[in-house]
Amino acid sequence: MSEKEKSHTDMNCNGEIPIYPSYKNGESVPCLTEKERNESNHKGKKARQVEMTVHITDGNKCCTDKWTSRERYLFCACTLLFTACLVFIAVAFFRSRIDNIYGDNSAIQAMDTSVEPCEDFFQFACGNWNKRNMIPEDKPSFNTFEKLHDDLQIKLKGLLEEQFAVKDNKAIKKAKVLYRSCMNISQIENIGEAPLRTMISKIGGFPVLDPSWSESSFSLEDMLGIIRGQYNTPVVMYSNVGADDKKSTSNIIQLDQPELGLPSRHYYLDDQNSSFVRSYLKYMKDIAVLLGADELRARKEMEDVLKFETMLANVTTPDNERHDTGLLYRKMTIQALQALVPQFDWLKYFTHFIPFNLDEKENIVTYAPEYLVKMMGVIQNTDKRTVANYIVIRTIFVFVPELTEKFRAARREYRRVSEGISRDIPRWQKCVEYANKKLGVIVGAMFVKDNFQKKSKDTALSMIHNIRAAFNELLHENAWMDHKTREVAMEKLFIDERTYFENVLRLELFEAKNAMKKLREPVDKDQWEQDPAVVNAFYNPNTNDIVFPAGILQPPFYSDVFPKSLNYGGIGVVIGHEITHGFDDKGRQYDKFGNLKQWWDNGTINAFRHRAQCMIDQYSSYKLDQIGLNIDGKNTQGENIADNGGLKQAYRAYSKWVERHGEELLLPGLKLSNRQLFFLNYAQIWCGNMRDEEALEKIRTSVHSPGSIRVLGPLSNSEDFAEVYQCPKGSRMNPIHKCSVW
Incomplete structure (x- = not known):
């Protein structure tokens, strides 16, 4: 029962719930005790709507014999009017609570009740949501997360567009200035691509623009080091400073294989003539031409670039073969790396972005030593002009969204083919996203101050305790307030409202320097790596903690006015999901201190792998009918294990809550029990649609299964779901053979 409901009923029956059969004037209102109410709910009776009543304390009389008939009439009329007003207020309050629960896209409106829930619970829960919510022209997909993200962006827009106030500190002013500089389209167009050309010159030049470019002046170490150190862009290989997986209190230099220009290696290797590859090649050529390259030369040299990147893609390891961090991890000295x-x-390369004197005894960790060897072989067999063109065009791509309209139009055309979108998101939304991405601690502080109540944090902490008592201290919504050193560092960052592109470059340099200077610092396990104003949740194996930003503590995941069934089916499952990540295919390899270590015996590991293989096989059998391809059960196994474990933990925690507090009132308008609502809300979190292009990319690259599979998979494995919805044994949602890891 919510606090509002509790105080409401206390006014009538001292905490007991009044029931309302017809009764004679002046009779006491009958009340159900807590025990009777629980028994009634257990029998499946619908609780009646709570109303507020007023009692006249003088026996059975509404007025006294001493009054005149007019006085008696007026007194009774006033009493009835007063009672009617109180009833109206009570109904309005209850109606408001129901509106807050249901909203514009309510559970009722989202459901397609013509579908049998035991055959396809995703369509049952989301069929009408998907029909009512078409994918916007500027998005590759649209789902519950996207909708909440859009709602959050509107709130952040309001905060960033506020005029400067006396109470604003320097950090908040910088966030507002950054947003304004991004919105200043006329100034961006006036400045043009001049700052980009300056950047290209500092990198070492773009050969396609200069027929006289000389290979003799080219230094691979300098070019890669400069773009990593000054422009925060790793190309050809990934490099960073982060927590050492086997000594989580220390930071170390890390090397790995890179992200490619296309979403995954499959795009290069499966079909070189696909529309994706052709549009990617055209995009490279168009950008070069916009910068002044001859069109024929640009086409020829970008074709060479594509061939080079295809060779790089060929020597990368597929993502679904990179789940065992223990096998990937290899620590060595720079001397051994050399x-x-x-x-x-290597020392020359590191000198460009590591702000300390290094020698050959310095330790590094590489997660892809074989790739580094093969990568250098590819580079050695490619002319330097092509290598330089590739590095520069990949770096330019990072900054195209921040350039003038003609560059953004070239990117928009590429995305039309690769993602299926036909226009960019509104400029204000792009600028909000950028400010939140680069100054997320500041923007998050603004959001939390105006939109987040301490009660939400306390309730979430209580739910975490109920789901996994051992993790009862792992929410740190207010961590952004504690890192004064970050605020001091932020003061050194200069933001100018008139020079947006230069602001972008300054932010990249700021981020790169902050990341690299951690090398000689211990790992700060209390520092947030995520920002508060995002709709997501996270598990960090190096710190062994789960993080729930304020942005996700909103409907349908969580609300103060939701019954516990909805909250446990929403944020409760998310909490369980993140906790389970500590014990999935990757998380199980880290001990309680966040160190990569085998802390299970071999028998336990083999049993885990056997159970995980069941889930791999199950999910690999799911076909996404939209594009006719099956899910990659191996690549998605960690998230699938977490989905299944989180659902089970949250439902058990909710059941224990009911045992302690009794059944909740049933929601009017839904012919569902509270336990059925738990599973319905879980399913409706994943309502959504995606374009074919997005579906293909998700199948090929994502560690998350598509939304429909995140409903069908865990629920078909759940004995609790089958019991609550009374699904026959052998039905699609209650198969004979089920998979379970946790």
């Missing part, structure tokens, strides 16, 4: 890849001067 011996492994002797064609590259």
Whole structure:
């Protein structure tokens, strides 16, 4: 029962719930005790709507014999009017609570009750939501998360567009200035691509623009080091400073295989003539031409670039073969790295972005030593002009969204083919996203101050305790307030309202320097790596904690006015999901201190792998009919294990809550029990549609299964779901054979 309901009923029956059969004037209102109410609910009786009543304390009389008939009439009329007003207020309050629960896209409106829930619960829960919510022209997909993201963006827009106030500190002013500089389209157009050309010159030049470009002046180490250190862009290989997986209190230099220009290696290797590859090649050529390259030369040289990147893609390891971090992890000195890849001067490269004196005894960790060897072989067999063109065009791509309209139009055309979108998101939304991405701690502080109540945090903490008592201290919504050193560092960042592109470059440099200076610092396990104003949740194996930003604590995941069934079916499952990540295919490899270590015996590991293989096989059998391809059960296994474990934990926690507090009132308008509502809300979190292009990319690259599979998979494995919805044994949602890891 919510606090509002409790105080409401206390006014009538001292905490007991009044029931309302017809009764004679002046009779006491009959009340159900807590025990009787629980028994009634257990029998499946619908609780009646709570109303407020007023009692006249003088026996059975509404007025006294001493009054005149007019006085008696007026007194009774006033009493009836007063009673009617109180009833109206009570109904309005209850109606408001119901509106807050249901909203414009309510559970009722989202459901397609013509579908049998035991055959396809996703369509049952989301069929009408998907019909009512078409994918906007500027998005590759639209789902519950996207909708909440859009709602959050509107709130952030209001905060960033507020005029400067006396109470604003320097950090808040910088966030507002950054947003304004992004919105200043006329100034961006006036400045043009001049700052980009300056950047290209600092990198070492763009050969396609200069027929006289000389290979003799080209240094691979300098070019890669400069773009990593000054422009925060790793190309050809990934490099960073982060927590050492086997010594989680220390930071270390990390090397890995890179992200490619296309979403995954499959796009290069499966079909070189696909529309995706052709549009990617055209995009590279168009950008070069916009910068002044001859069109024929640009086409030829970008074709060479594509061939080079295809060779790089071919020597990368597929993502679904990179789940065992213990096998990937390899610590060595720079001296050993130099011996492994002797064609590259590693110390010279690191000097460009590591702000400390390094020697050959410095330790590094590489997660892809074989890739580094093969990568250098590809580079050695490619002319330097092509290598330089590739590095520069990939770096330019990072900054195209911040350039003038003609560059953004070229990107928009590429995205039309690769993602199926036909226009960019509104400029204000792009600027809000950028400010939140780059100054997320500041923007998050603004959001939390105006939109987040401490009660929400306290309730979420209580739910975490109920789901996994051992993790009862792991929510740190207010961590952004504690890192004064971050605020001091932020003061050094200069933001100018007139020079947006330069602001972008300054932010990239700021981020790169902050990341690299951690090398000689211990790992700060209390520091948030995520920002508060996002709709997501996270598990960090190096710190062994789960993080729930304020942005996700909103409907349909959570609300103060929701019954516990909805909250546990929403944010409760998310909490369970993130906790389970500590014990999935990757998380199980880290001990309680966040160190990569085998802390299970071999028998336990083999049993885990056997159970995980069941889930891999199950999910690999699911076909996404939209594009006719099956899910990659191996690549998605960690998230699938977390979905299944989170659902089970949250339902058990909700059941224990009911045991302690009794059944909740049933919601009017839904012919569903509270336990059925738990599973319905879980399913409706995943309502959504995606374009074919997005579906293909998700199948090929994502560690998350599509939304429909995140409903069908866990629920068909759940004995609790089958019991609550009374699904026959052998039905689609209650198969004979089920998979379970946790």
